[in-house]
Amino acid sequence: MVFPLTLLKCSQNQPVMVELKNGETYSGFLVFCDRFMNLHMKNIICTSKDGDKFWKISECYVRGNSIKYIRVQDQAIEQAIEETVEQKARNIGRGRGGRGRGRGGMNRGTYGRGRGGAMRRGGRGE
Numbered sequence: 001m002v003f004p005l006t007l008l009k010c011s012q013n014q015p016v017m018v019e020l021k022n023g024e025t026y027s028g029f030l031v032f033c034d035r036f037m038n039l040h041m042k043n044i045i046c047t048s049k050d051g052d053k054f055w056k057i058s059e060c061y062v063r064g065n066s067i068k069y070i071r072v073q074d075q076a077i078e079q080a081i082e083e084t085v086e087q088k089a090r091n092i093g094r095g096r097g098g099r100g101r102g103r104g105g106m107n108r109g110t111y112g113r114g115r116g117g118a119m120r121r122g123g124r125g126e
Helices: 004-010 074-090
Strands: 015-020 025-033 039-047 054-062 067-071
Touching: 004 025, 004 074, 015 039, 025 054
Parallel strands: none
Antiparallel strands: 015 025, 015 067, 025 039, 039 054
């Protein structure tokens, strides 16, 4: 499974087409995207909602919450899939479970096991 932000990161410096919720389209090169899906683009051709007006823009910033959809090249999709597979291969054996969060472990605030374990003596107020 490829996450959208991974796909956008792989689309940097490649042509993309962005359609906004208001119907305008922006076709140009993606320079950068952040975690809110805000896009910085360059060499853009903006098309009006009805498709009869065109503007050439050297650089623009598109706010992420105004985007309806983004069209990227197939090459970027393939690259994102490869990166996802490589990432999974690196994380084999790390799993989700195990001892990482939650209670306890050796010497983590309790001195015995379970309820009624041996009491600690001495120390700072114990």
